[in-house]
Amino acid sequence: MHLQKYMELLKEHNIKITPQRLAIVALMDQYGHISVRDIYEKIRAKFPSLSLATVYKNINAMMENRFINELKIVGQENKYELAKERHSHLICQKCGMIEDIEIDTSGIEKSIPKESGFEVVETSVQFVGICQKCAS
Amino acid sequence: MHLQKYMELLKEHNIKITPQRLAIVALMDQYGHISVRDIYEKIRAKFPSLSLATVYKNINAMMENRFINELKIVGQENKYELAKERHSHLICQKCGMIEDIEIDTSGIEKSIPKESGFEVVETSVQFVGICQKCAS
DNA sequence: CTGACTGCAAACGTTTTGCACGGTA
DNA sequence: TACCGTGCAAAACGTTTGCAGTCAG
Numbered sequence: 465m466h467l468q469k470y471m472e473l474l475k476e477h478n479i480k481i482t483p484q485r486l487a488i489v490a491l492m493d494q495y496g497h498i499s500v501r502d503i504y505e506k507i508r509a510k511f512p513s514l515s516l517a518t519v520y521k522n523i524n525a526m527m528e529n530r531f532i533n534e535l536k537i538v539g540q541e542n543k544y545e546l547a548k549e550r551h552s553h554l555i556c557q558k559c560g561m562i563e564d565i566e567i568d569t570s571g572i573e574k575s576i577p578k579e580s581g582f583e584v585v586e587t588s589v590q591f592v593g594i595c596q597k598c599a600s
Numbered sequence: 601m602h603l604q605k606y607m608e609l610l611k612e613h614n615i616k617i618t619p620q621r622l623a624i625v626a627l628m629d630q631y632g633h634i635s636v637r638d639i640y641e642k643i644r645a646k647f648p649s650l651s652l653a654t655v656y657k658n659i660n661a662m663m664e665n666r667f668i669n670e671l672k673i674v675g676q677e678n679k680y681e682l683a684k685e686r687h688s689h690l691i692c693q694k695c696g697m698i699e700d701i702e703i704d705t706s707g708i709e710k711s712i713p714k715e716s717g718f719e720v721v722e723t724s725v726q727f728v729g730i731c732q733k734c735a736s
Numbered sequence: 737c738t739g740a741c742t743g744c745a746a747a748c749g750t751t752t753t754g755c756a757c758g759g760t761a
Numbered sequence: 762t763a764c765c766g767t768g769c770a771a772a773a774c775g776t777t778t779g780c781a782g783t784c785a786g
Contacts (some may be wrong), residue, residue: 479736515743520720520776534670567711575703581732589708590724596717651768656751
């Protein structure tokens, strides 16, 4: 499918290509946000020799290279996503769904008092609530 | 000190009063945001019989009662804070400082498309950056 | 061909659990 | 007094590490 694309992505970030890594990237691309456990189980179904340690090692390497981001969400295990433009997340309290959303955070950043002397590098916003499916 | 205040707080939330719990509440009040490990070590210095299991059990009980909140922060261990009015956090990447800040999130909430059908219950905002002390 | 990656097993740190005892209401 | 909370030890997790063999570049 998009093997070629994944290989290029890895190359761009100076990460050596292996079947395990391609499988991880493919899952992140497919699911958007995925946990270590889910990565492990889904790949293992097709590729039973995969070890959990390898998943962790690769996740950590990819985070160091800023190739992926870690998402810490209340009430959920950590999720990982391919790094892309800054964005925020909609999170359903009921079903756990996570959806990307692009919003402008410059307004709220302005409400930090100048006197605080705090310089924002990154603003992280999570909208926690109920998704359409769960509401109906 | 504020023992009386802490006892009332616990009573209001239907949490039985014990010396261990009073010590935990006192630390959260004093530090604002504190980790399990820090709670354990600080209390233990004065009160060596305290067990880590007790800290965890109490933290969990207080979270169920919505008496305290859990704070998940990138690159830091989980922190806990007394529940209060909705607020956001300034987080220093360098020294780890966490500071409360009150901002109006209604603006960014409006940028969620109506068609998404997502109903926001709570908006969590973290401003990650460099604090005044670390910048100078 | 060489260094990096993988898988395995063991180690580690954190959090939870079960149980007997002790303290709060 | 009755029940809930505590402390201890063990268990259960999640994550990391060391090492020997293998693979990608």
